[in-house]
Amino acid sequence: TQLLEQSPQFLSIQEGENLTVYCNSSSVFSSLQWYRQEPGEGPVLLVTVVTGGEVKKLKRLTFQFGDARKDSSLHITAAQPGDTGLYLCKGGTSYGKLTFGQGTILTVHP
Amino acid sequence: DSGVTQTPKHLITATGQRVTLRCSPRSGDLSVYWYQQSLDQGLQFLIQYYNGEERAKGNILERFSAQQFPDLHSELNLSSLELGDSALYFCASSVSAGTGAYNEQFFGPGTRLTVL
Numbered sequence: 001t002q003l004l005e006q007s008p009q010f011l012s013i014q015e016g017e018n019l020t021v022y023c024n025s026s027s028v029f030s031s032l033q034w035y036r037q038e039p040g041e042g043p044v045l046l047v048t049v050v051t052g053g054e055v056k057k058l059k060r061l062t063f064q065f066g067d068a069r070k071d072s073s074l075h076i077t078a079a080q081p082g083d084t085g086l087y088l089c090k091g092g093t094s095y096g097k098l099t100f101g102q103g104t105i106l107t108v109h110p
Numbered sequence: 111d112s113g114v115t116q117t118p119k120h121l122i123t124a125t126g127q128r129v130t131l132r133c134s135p136r137s138g139d140l141s142v143y144w145y146q147q148s149l150d151q152g153l154q155f156l157i158q159y160y161n162g163e164e165r166a167k168g169n170i171l172e173r174f175s176a177q178q179f180p181d182l183h184s185e186l187n188l189s190s191l192e193l194g195d196s197a198l199y200f201c202a203s204s205v206s207a208g209t210g211a212y213n214e215q216f217f218g219p220g221t222r223l224t225v226l
Contacts (some may be wrong), residue, residue: 031211042112042200042217043153050212088153092211096166098155 006101027089114218135203136182143221
């Protein structure tokens with residue numbers, strides 16, 4: 001069974017602070033996706049990383065895939081209240097196995 | 111608005127009953143994925159259909175089944191319902207036949223199922 005351990009589970013910070021969310025596994029994934037979900041809505045894809053060591057930036061968000069493709073991180077710089085939401089990582093394999101982390105609930109206070 | 115529609119939005123039923131959840135993918139998308147989201151299990155992939163055929167299977171229980179029709183809409187059937195089946199059920203769609211590891215999937219707003 002492939003597991004994705006996501007941490008921290010909860011994060012409450014002030015506007016302007018930086019934060020990092022982690023997803024770790026003992027299994028190798030072909031890809032790692034990060035999603036953001038707001039209450040009452042479905043998840044929205046933020047990024048897909050597929051190459052070990054890959055780093056992608058999306059404005060104030062930086063995503064990294066570990067060299068061994070077993071872990072990933074999401075770093076947000078200068079968080080804003082609009083970043084508030086549930087962040088989910090999802091590991092995928094080429095044969096169709098999809099595994100989600102438990103999620104990180106981020107609250108950014110003005 | 112992702113373009114994916116799900117009905118009904120809420121469903122309340124009793125243990126032992128059977129329900130059907132419906133999903134219409136975005137125009138042009140051929141793949142439909144079903145997911146279950148609960149507080150204790152988080153988000154879990156159930157099953158994927160592509161152009162009417164089963165493409166990939168996740169943690170779908172034997173009491174659950176799905177199908178995709180010629181017009182590409184999909185239905186998820188849940189039978190012999192138990193209290194633990196209470197959850198949010200999401201449908202997502204993508205244009206590709208890919209397994210969901212690489213594609214951008216567009217999620218619907220979900221159906222909240224409550225089993226009493």
